[in-house]
Amino acid sequence: MSSISFKFYYDLLSPPSRALITFFRVANIPAEPIPIALRKGKLAFGVLGEHLTEKYRKEVSRFPTLPCINDNGFRLSESVAIVRYLKNTRGFDDFWYPEDPKAQALVDEYLSWTHNNIRMTSGLYFITKWRTPILTGQKADEKEVALVLATMKWTLHAVKIATWTPRLWLISTTR
Amino acid sequence: MSSISFKFYYDLLSPPSRALITFFRVANIPAEPIPIALRKGKLAFGVLGEHLTEKYRKEVSRFPTLPCINDNGFRLSESVAIVRYLKNTRGFDDFWYPEDPKAQALVDEYLSWTHNNIRMTSGLYFITKWRTPILTGQKADEKEVALVLATMKWTLHAVKIATWTPRLWLISTTR
Numbered sequence: 370m371s372s373i374s375f376k377f378y379y380d381l382l383s384p385p386s387r388a389l390i391t392f393f394r395v396a397n398i399p400a401e402p403i404p405i406a407l408r409k410g411k412l413a414f415g416v417l418g419e420h421l422t423e424k425y426r427k428e429v430s431r432f433p434t435l436p437c438i439n440d441n442g443f444r445l446s447e448s449v450a451i452v453r454y455l456k457n458t459r460g461f462d463d464f465w466y467p468e469d470p471k472a473q474a475l476v477d478e479y480l481s482w483t484h485n486n487i488r489m490t491s492g493l494y495f496i497t498k499w500r501t502p503i504l505t506g507q508k509a510d511e512k513e514v515a516l517v518l519a520t521m522k523w524t525l526h527a528v529k530i531a532t533w534t535p536r537l538w539l540i541s542t543t544r
Numbered sequence: 545m546s547s548i549s550f551k552f553y554y555d556l557l558s559p560p561s562r563a564l565i566t567f568f569r570v571a572n573i574p575a576e577p578i579p580i581a582l583r584k585g586k587l588a589f590g591v592l593g594e595h596l597t598e599k600y601r602k603e604v605s606r607f608p609t610l611p612c613i614n615d616n617g618f619r620l621s622e623s624v625a626i627v628r629y630l631k632n633t634r635g636f637d638d639f640w641y642p643e644d645p646k647a648q649a650l651v652d653e654y655l656s657w658t659h660n661n662i663r664m665t666s667g668l669y670f671i672t673k674w675r676t677p678i679l680t681g682q683k684a685d686e687k688e689v690a691l692v693l694a695t696m697k698w699t700l701h702a703v704k705i706a707t708w709t710p711r712l713w714l715i716s717t718t719r
Binding site: 431443447449470471473484485486488 | 608618624629646648652656660702706707
C-alpha cells in the first residue's frame, strides 16, 4: 500500500475499533490515530461517550459512531464499510478481502450476520455481567447473565457449525 | 438483467425478506420464490421458524437464517450480501448500489449501521409490544414498551440528522 494515510478515530474499548487497529497493523496500512473516549460524556440508552457531542457528529461521523476515518475530508464510519472503502481506493492483499464474487459474498454474509449475533450477544454479555454493575455499583442479576451467556454461546455455536471441517473457514464454496 | 434466475427463500414476516422482494420487483430481477414459515417450528432464544431445522441448515443457509438465495448451488444468506453478490455477478442499475467508491462506502456505512440500530430497535419494539403478548397471551409491559419505543425514535432521529438537507439522502459527499 502507498504511504497515503487518513485520520482514524478509535477507542480501544470499542470492539470494531480494536478489529481495525489490528487489521491496519497486520496488513501494514498507515493511519493517523486519534483516540476518542467512550467512557467520557453523557449516558443515553446504554450508550455513552465523547462521540455523542454535536461537534463530533458535525466534524467526524454523521451517525455518530466509532470507529471512523477521515480520508482527505471524506468521513466514513462502520468498520465493515471502512475495510471495503480502503480495498476499493487503495487495494490490499486479496487474502484480507477477496475480489472473487463468491468468496467476497461469503465474507460479506458473515460480516452482515455478525452484527445481530456475535457482536450483539457478546456485547450484551459484557454489559450485563461487567459494565452495568461497574457503572451502577450494583451486583449483576445472575439470571439475566445466564440468559445472555446462553444466547452468546448459541451464536458462537452457529459459527462453529457454519464453518465446520472440511469447509475452509468462511469462504469455502464447497460446503 | 439477463433471465438467469436463482432460488429465493423468504418469509413476508421477515423485514429483510420484504426488502429483497421489493427490490427484486422494482429492479426487475427474476427470482424463483420459495416461502419459508417463520411462525412454524421450535422457539429458541426468541427465535422460531422452519429455518431452524437441520435440513434447512444443510440445504439452504449455513447460519441458518432468512432470506437466502441458491444460485445454481451457491447458497448465500443476508440481504446486504445478496444485493452485493447480484451486483457483482449480474450487474444492475448503478442507481440501486453505486460503483463509485465514495458513494458505495456511504451506502455500506448505512447498511452496516442499520443492523444494530433501525433493525434492532424497531424489531425490539415489535417483539415487546406485539409478538410476545400474542405468543404468551400476556399484556405487554408498558414501561418496557416505552423504553424500546424511545430507543427506536432515537435511531430514527439519527438517520434524520445524518441525511439532513442539503445532503442528498445517504450518498451525498458534500456533507
